[in-house]
Amino acid sequence: MRKVVSAIAVRPRTLLGPEKPPDAKQSPVAEGSAAAAAFQAVVLPHLDAAYTLARYLTRRGEAADDIVQEAMLRAYRGFSGRRGINVRAWLLAIVRNCFLTWHARNRAKLEDFQTEWEQACATESDEAGKDQETPETILIKQQESTRIRALIETIPHQFREVLVLRDIEDMSYREIAEITDVSIGTVMSRLARARKMFAAAWKKTQMQASKEIQ
């Protein structure tokens, strides 16, 4: 693994930068609205990216909305103390933290989702629970992108988040390592596993699709 990690090109981008000293000259009122304007200009453009990550992580639109709102507010409060210079990676890290809080709070309700993937893998297609969404039951005639989204959502979240950050949000390995707080080696092995899981599920739906055509 050490060999693999050392193969990663060193990127100049990093989340960690020097903290900037506060500017004491401004009056509190002007400071507040100016900070809001600055936040709106610098962070708000990444709202869609934040929503995308939240939506893939929660798999629920309403929860994603709540998480993004909470994350943007936390981001706003932490804006001046922000250590990083890559706004998008910094914001996505906050979104992920909000998701983990939400996930812990809703753990009981979510348990059926946790085992879903294992069940789908462990059982043959006709034995899988009929009301559960598995690669086989996801509607074949849905648009390809809808199918891809649904299949991504069947991957367990610690693998799914790496896949989404890399292939949907276009984050570098180093950024993903900082966002998810693991080593680059772990990012790489999780990404490889996530892609394998997706590939297996994708092949199943492709086979199903060709069967239906016949």
Add this chain to the structure above:
Amino acid sequence: MMNGVGGSCSERELLLHGLADNELDPANALAVEEHLRGCPACAAAFREIIQQKELFEKEELRLRASEALRGRVLTAIHAGTEAIPATLAPAKAPSASQNASYPRWPKALAVLSPMALAASLALFVYTVNQAPAVDQQLVASHVRSLLASHLTDVASSDQHTVKPWFLGKLDFSPSVPDLAEKGFPLIGGRLDYVGGRVVAALVYKRHSHVINLFVWPAGKMKALPETLDGYHVLSWTHGGFSYAAVSDLNSKEMQEFQSAYEDALPS
């Protein structure tokens, strides 16, 4: 199956992903590429990784926050502004002379890269002392362009729409090839003001990354710094024009962009 970068093919699997993601350093990338030429199994695995990555390029997979959510966030922020006591409020605020809509960058750039600032002050003969350096202006312009509805003045992937749009607005005519086949689709163009003159900004995309390519008639220009505040700046001159590409893409993809653009220029 023991050759190339060392280790078995199964140990090499992560490197295949690293290569597909442009994350390997040049030496390892070469070694893996060489291995792929001699190992059909790894070559097939690599092709599958690439094909799968292409599946994920669909724009529909990148979701959009609803207008309702955007409104909720804006309301919360502005309410938060009033509710948060001064001691907790974000302390960093722009000085009065700076553009209110985009106040943080000039100061941040000056703090973070004094060397780049010093190096670039000598770039243009007519640079005024107080004016921000050209590289700062380029990066600031790139960042501004990422803000909502500021990216393009003419939004079109059709080079035959974008190129004529510049006619009459500029005293020169930049080449506007569509590089979609090379993986850099043309998004549009706009006018910008950099280094004391009006320049053309051509906007390309790479997946979800935006590339601003600034074009102006070649003048006296030394090489710009390659990175500034996390953004890559790739500058070159060709055929009487100066080019500066700015993006948060990695430098390898920036170079791919440069060769794609250069290849598409009329010879």
